[in-house]
Amino acid sequence: MDIARAAAFLKNYDGPRLSIMEVCGTHTAAIFRTGVRSLLSPSIRLVSGPGCPVCVTPAAYIDRCAALAGTEGCIVMSFGDMLKVPGTRGSLSDARGAGGRVEMMYAPFEVLARAKRDPDTICVLAAVGFETTIPAYALVLEEAVSQGIENIRLVTALKSVFPALAWVSERGDADGFICPGHVSVITGAAAYARLAERYDKPFVIAGFEGEHIVAAICAIVRALSGKRGVVRNLYPSAVSKEGNGKARALIAKYFEPCTVFWRGLGAIPDSGFRLRKEYARFDGGGPEPGGDEILPEACHCGDVITGRLDPSECPAFGGVCRPESPLGPCMVSAEGACGIWYRSMTL
Secondary structure (H helix, E strand, C coil): CCHHHHHHHHHCCCCCCEEEEECCHHHHHHHHHHCHHHHCCCCEEEEECCCCCCCCCCHHHHHHHHHHHCCCCEEEEEEHHHCCCCEECECHHHHHHCCCCEEEECCCCHHHHHHHHCCCCEEEEEEEECCCCHHHHHHHHHHHHHHCCCCEEEEEEEECHHHHHHHHHHHCCCCEEEECHHHHHHHCHHHHHHHHHHHCCCEEECCCCHHHHHHHHHHHHHHHCCCCCCEEECCCCCCCCCCCHHHHHHHHHHEEEEEEEECCCEEEEEEEEEECHHHHHHEEECCCCCCCCCCCCCCCHHHHCCCCCCHHHCCCECCCEECCECCCHHHCCCCCHHHHHHHHHHC
């Protein structure tokens, strides 16, 4: 695709107003970094989606991990961007400040060495992620079983992005989707075909450079004026039609689908993964189907991750909700839309 011609087409577009959802937070960051919004007609609006796993993790999950951190004989290991996410009674950082045992990790495999080094401690892995990272948690279990390591527990908040995209499509919050590149490496491009057909919307897989995103937006806009329900793979260097079958088989070996609760979206059937019964000994607290979640009244994370609000339209944005004092996870995570907007606007 001629990027100069695509950019000119998007700048001069004067058709119906469109909302295009960049599902992945990495795309949101790339859009700001490359100035893509400045190339678009006012009739084309980019909105964020539920593609940040930290952002859609409910507060009850944080409460569960914090409680385990304060339990004698346990230590909780978590990625850094989870530490400041608020639960209903504080964050994991707060739990650590109150004497709980919380360690930041850079990769899930660190729990194996930690568990072998301290066999009398239950090492709890805060397992949060989509299809991109779930294979890594499965590999941790594979190694734990192989090496006979029994003092590891997973507290899972593992989700599939496809039921959430169906949820958004049902409500008409987006006309087309820039699909998450990293997830698509695992699932393959063909996985979007059912969504495209059912909801008659375009799903376009893109890389993370400015020209990739411009090409994806152009493909979506053109599809919306013709055959709408299409899937286009504009990231063939990383994403194949069928994806990574070995990774999906590994997920299926250790996990099975279940209903889970998404912050801002509610309970979605078959959108999560729980440990299979044969590996229940590693279960430190499976996913909760959830119910009504009590969030701070001023927090609009749910509206942000479904494209109903831009982060800057939230009344709390940049005021009572800032990275150092977040009301919700969208301001904390490296892939959270609010944090990305805040950092980009304050640089």
